[in-house]
Amino acid sequence: MPERHELVISKIVLDVLKPHTPTIIDFAKALSGVKGVNRVDVSILEVDTNTETVKLVVEGYGISFDQVRDAVQHMGAAVHSVDQVVVERPQQR
């Protein structure tokens, strides 16, 4: 049975509320700069007058949730819920 701290996050799916600007393109680019992130997928789920709800999928290896959340908040968005998390054992690299 592996120790819990040995596991690393490889995928996080978040429900995020953001203003219309920055656009999802700038939003995705900003998140791709987070350490450990290799792929960012942003899909718009709902559009309101001032805001939009997006599904944010962040994939990579050894992703820090705190850093992802900080990057989301820095772009003026708010994490509503964490809908999915994938963790895996550290790979021998």
Next chain:
Amino acid sequence: MYLIISRLRSLRQSIETVLQYSGKGGMVRRYFITNGFDGAMSMLGIILGVGLFGGTGSLTVVTAGLGAALAMFISGFMGTYLTETAESRRRIKELNETMLVDLSSTVVGSAGRAGALIAALLQGLGALIFGIAVLSPYLLSIYVRVLEQWAIPITIGMGVMVLFILGASLGRLTRQGVVETGVKTAAVGGVTAAIMLLIDMML
């Protein structure tokens, strides 16, 4: 040289991003031209008003023109800064209430503050640059004395040209006829000059 161009491109990109995030991109372009139009027209009026008055030297016209240009810059800057800062605060407050988070320390909040400042600077510069462009024949005539006797017709020509460029830019921006819009704004300058000349002849 390459480094300077690269820095300028980067600066332009940053300004465009800030204006996009603050929602002031379209407004800045429109009002830069509007303020430029105001600056050019006001300067044309001041130069013709002062210059047509007999015995007025180039230095007097230039001093009056520079004073007016500075006043237009400050007026454009302060007017826009105060209104756009208030508008940005309202926008951020509205977003804060919608999202139930404080956006003041995010890129959206920073862009709102910086966007108001950039918009104000561009509005002030619009009036200053185009005003000085119309004044340039008189500025030059201080150093090239022979130009002094031709300063008024050259100024009218310069004013009409600047107004044409502004109109054409507006036409390009609004995707209307570039030449048509340019001719319209140039005609406004031409008519103003004609009225001023008529008043001068009557007095």
